[in-house]
Amino acid sequence: MGKKKEGDKSPRNFENNRFNRSESYGDDEPNFSDDENFEDTITDEELLAEFLIHRPREEDSYEGIIVVDGAPQVGPERLEKLKGVIKKMYGKFGTIINEFYPTDEKNVTKGFIFLEYKNPSDAVDAVNATNNYKLDKQHTFLVNHYSDFEKYSNIPDEWTVPEPQEYKDQGNLHYYLLDPDAYDQYCLICSSGSTVQIWQNAAPEPTVVEERPNWTETYVRWSPLGTYMATFHARGVALWGGPKFKQIMRFSHTGVQLIDFSPCERYLVTYSPDGPSDQRRVIIWDVRTGAEKRSFSLDGVSLWPVFRWSPDDKFFARIGQDVLSVYETPSFGLLDKRSIKIPGIRDFAWSPTDNILVYWVAEDKDVPARVCLLEIPSRQEVRANNLFNVADCKIHWQKSGDYLCVKVDRYSKVKKEKNDAKYSVSFCGMYYNFEIFHMREKLIPVDSVEIKEPIHAFAWEPVGSKFAIIHGDQHSINVSFYGVKQGQPPSLLKKFEKRQCNHLFWSPTGQFIVLAGLRSMHGSLEFIDTNEFVVMNAGEHYTASDVEWDPTGRYVVTGVSSWKQKVDNGFWLWSFQGKKLKKHNIDGFCQLMWRPRPPSLLSAKQQKEIKKNLKKYTPQFESKDRMRSTRASKELIEKRCQLMKTFEEYRQKNIAAWNEAKTRRLELRNNVDTDELESDTKNVEEEEIEFLVKEEHTVIEE
């Protein structure tokens, strides 16, 4: 680029020089012509090598030309109409300076058209956007660059085995899991979004792993197993990982706004609302190769993620009008080449562990609402449940896939009001059912829990068999815990009454839960052990907006994000028992995201074994912790000693100067010594001051 600029400039400079010269010499222009016998020994290449690169070539002029094949073949009478269609369609990519419709001897067009754009980049856009465009049933455009002719004609007739690409070692992407102390990493977005930092939650002080300004333009995300970190840029998405957070892959999708990883991190879905064309709003990529697998043109994505993945990455599905489309990988085609027709389908969700999905269908006149469990790829309905008087359903899978809860909002009456030729429906007498599906039992029995009060939150214990509900009116909010057992309806285990909370956060390992009153409830927090249902600790992080468990369930972070409010931004670290460990007040703090961990490699039996022998291990860790904390307090005290020492040294000098200047001070204040409060004794006046001790009113006779 730099070179080109030089090239652009130099003729102008030359002109200027000449102009100046002609000014100074008047009209006597000197003769610059070569001698007649002059022999030019220097070639142009030697003189102008850097400019010759930019010498126009014949091919250059082809770059703006595209070939549109597959166009309708029309006679002269309809040619104008075709031209109109083509102009309208291709004019939007840029200025067309030339068009050519080849015709045969009968003046019928040959079905291909040449168009030349003024700007070669417009041609690229046009090819990208309209290749494979379906004009109508019979005609699909095949659009190519004119310059491709050469490319295709040069394809050798014999196929040669492609050179295998060299294997690039990306280092151990899971290195962070090998930390001997099992410290977790977290990602911090601060400075109102412009700085991204990766920290290790080391004890007693966290250590920074990586910090980069402007690492992302909007936001970052971890992949579900924590291998990659994704950053967002105007041109697309980048993935980072490994010990030094090197760039691992790039996916170019202009204007990308939302992304979604498949659960096993094999695929990445990106969404851009204003991509170069309607064709490529949503793109699915292969994370490891960076290859584009399939693109979709979806208009107006209201729900993200659009595609929901089966837990093993084998299938992904999307909801449509009365239809559920299930696609399979790695072909990325529709499963069995057709979507599943489900009239009135409202929502669906995959089981987190099995290839089963649940969907629900709204009530329609006399047909009841239905909740169905569907096995994929067999499309077998494994369980269906009919429900009446349904206003809405919410699907909650337990993370281990053992249970499914469908929260059903039901009404006892419907009010239909007619206003402005439209029926507005309002429901009265709301009550709520929790339909619990026992996934691991034969025939999947369903139990129901009914609650008549408004529901504020519901959450499954991620591992285990309990669930928690926040319910009640605004002034008396209660939290109920239910337990699910095989062959029995769910039973109420404990009800905490009158609590300040609106959110539930289970530890990822179960048993412990944080009841949080976020935002409007001033950030009150309660840490509860659900084995004995004791409140281990209560705390408060004023105006907290976020609560995040670390992936191991050892720590909880509460944060005040600058995305929500501008003051007191920062995050606090708590132990799972609710002990406040650390306050980090950071101006412009936006978000903290723990780096996820993949599931444990230990079998359930091994984990149980460890839990059983926990007493054996605790002393080791306790002594380690103790050593660390004594080291820390020792360091702090040493630091203070050092500070005090340097400060004392500095002070000694000042005190010496102060003592030296005593006579000067006395001079200034008429020889009255005012250095100490008591030093001036001659000049003191005693004054009596009254204190009001008590006031008494006594009524003396009237």
Add this chain to the structure above:
Amino acid sequence: MKPLMLHGHERAITQIKYNREGDLLFSSAKDHSPNVWYSLNGERLGTFNGHSGAVWTLDIDWQTRFFMSGAADFTLRIWDCSTGTQLGNIVTRSSVRTCAFSYSGNMAVFTTDKAMGHPCEIFVVDTRNIDSSFSDNDPIMRIPISDSKVTSILWGALDETILTGHEDGTVKIWDLQSGKELAKAREHTNSVNDMQMNKDQSMFITASKDNTARLFDANNLMALKVYKTERPVNSAAISPILDHVVLGGGQEAMDVTTTSTRIGKFDSRFFHLVFEEEFGRVKGHFGPINSVAFHPDGKSYSSGGEDGYVRVHTFDQSYYEFNFDY
């Protein structure tokens, strides 16, 4: 101990100061009458009546003979402390923002705001004879300030220099002989709201709108310490007996959107002078604190707030028992 609540002002307190002995406490507010109180029991001794605008600044000479106040009515007035009568009145061309008596009490310095085409200016005046001619005498020195205006002022040791804190966060030393700038330091990023000396006048603490207070060397402006908070700091003082500093401030009144005093953080905050660690807070005001001052004996301190109250706090025994491990 329960603080004494001094309620003599109708509007926000702008500055409070003890006299040298600490038996009297002076306060000025956005109403027009500065007050003087007995610091021991909070009884009001009297008021200084005469200003017709918000009183931004005040000072007392070392002998508690004269009281000086500068106000938004474009006057600097000097009063007889014992009677409350006005002795002198200098009319300026804009609001008087800061004022201070020199160590000897023979001179005083004050500054005016940049307003209505007039620059911010530093004036040094002779205060040996204060009578009706006081207002007509020419100042000893006059320094126009072309850049950021002066928002706080102090006399350097032995009346040889003047220290100024500015709206853009700079701190400067001026030579009184030549009127030249000797040194400057730009540590703060926002207005220096207040400056106070330590007992031997070798260090001073600055309070800034940039949410920090800093400790400087008074001779060479070397930055010594920084005390960080999350809210603008309006005033800061150094304990005369312990290695403690107290900071007062809080979210600015104009930024307070909710009635919650918790979010405003209108607390007095105590830091260790050397370690820069916060070790205590005193709640009470329901608006930002505009001025704090230690009693010269170090056994009590006062704070004046936007809420119009002056609170006099006497330290409990536990205050003296608390020690940092080192």
